[in-house]
Amino acid sequence: MVAGTLSADWLPVGLLVGAGLGLVATLVMDVPMGRLPEGETSPRVAAGTLSDESLAGAPDGVATAAHYGAGVGTGVLFVSGVAAARWLLGGPLQAVVVTAVALFVLMNWFFSFVVVPTYGRVPDERIGRVRRDWAVAAASYLVAASAGAVAVVALV
Numbered sequence: 001m002v003a004g005t006l007s008a009d010w011l012p013v014g015l016l017v018g019a020g021l022g023l024v025a026t027l028v029m030d031v032p033m034g035r036l037p038e039g040e041t042s043p044r045v046a047a048g049t050l051s052d053e054s055l056a057g058a059p060d061g062v063a064t065a066a067h068y069g070a071g072v073g074t075g076v077l078f079v080s081g082v083a084a085a086r087w088l089l090g091g092p093l094q095a096v097v098v099t100a101v102a103l104f105v106l107m108n109w110f111f112s113f114v115v116v117p118t119y120g121r122v123p124d125e126r127i128g129r130v131r132r133d134w135a136v137a138a139a140s141y142l143v144a145a146s147a148g149a150v151a152v153v154a155l156v
Helices: 008-035 041-051 060-089 092-119 124-155
Strands: none
Touching: 008 060, 008 124, 041 060, 041 092, 041 124, 060 092, 060 124, 092 124
């Protein structure tokens, strides 16, 4: 894609690249999530919201599907954001940085102020830790996605 243009020609490849980038970034994200005290809580909150179950009763399969489905979908959103930002800003590195920052804010806002309160079953004393650990996990996702996007942009 040439800076300053945005066309539908990139869409099929962009969707595949975004999905792949999202999957890889989610696998990278799994490392800190597995080590943080509340890291594994985020997928369980999503599963509990979808299944109307408690944190302990949230189905593992639903948690896994929600986690990886959201990661793949966010990868597509990330690549789309980079394409749009590159069209607006021109510079590929600027586009990746702007998209990563915007997505970090969006991911944290959505999880912290929509998903967690909607679910309403995270004990009050854990909410701050869950949000903090989610922010760390989201940052690791976006670092991995950004590195992948820079590599893709360098190839294009």
